[in-house]
Amino acid sequence: MSLSLKFRPKSLEQIVGQGKIVAVFKKFVAAGSIPHSIFFGAAGSGKTTMARVIASELNYDFYELDATSLKVEDIRKILSSHAGSLIKPLIFIDEIHRLSKTQQEVLLIPMENYAA
Template structure:
């Protein structure tokens, strides 16, 4: 049985609620999804603002070979396995690294040549200011998108949509 969070998670920008300054008409992430622009970026914001969901929507739009790791438990070997895995058949190789701020300098340095060469497109997610937590060489090769806490109206909209989805399944 699929967990509730997975069932209600938005699968497209049309279903996504909030962050209009990033995903609204003509805004940077919407344009990137619509025009299939491939680039590395950091999603910086509080928990529950859509960082993981936006990364998944972006990767899906590019038909990417998509991988998710948590910097809390992952290391160089995990990244090496992803990079060494033959790719190209499923579009670009994208790594979503949750809590990128938890990677130390050596681990971040390890990512640099792969991001630089385009062998890996990196999407980092963090609740911490990336200017202080991501090494300058890596950060200079990524765009930073700031996510804001959801408004009360946005939360109500999400709850309402969840209720509608769940009632259709019963």
């Protein structure tokens, strides 16, 4: 395990910087639900870490995907495995600007219905 992974924050309390964003997400976590969110920032700024921490604190299944290699079937499998479940997954898609129109459409309906 790399040093950066070993010391990656495990809770919102451990995240340094981004104080306003962390404060907002602490409120969401306390309420037990988060809105669909897009994290934007430079590489290494903590986007993935923030998503992992949020998923952990809410006890959500966490899926880390990359839009450049993502298959529509991957999205469908995740969504179908959580269909009808009270526990929703947290799906983190890196490089979302690279999603194809088809990939976007597969995500659109569950997001509009807040099913994912």
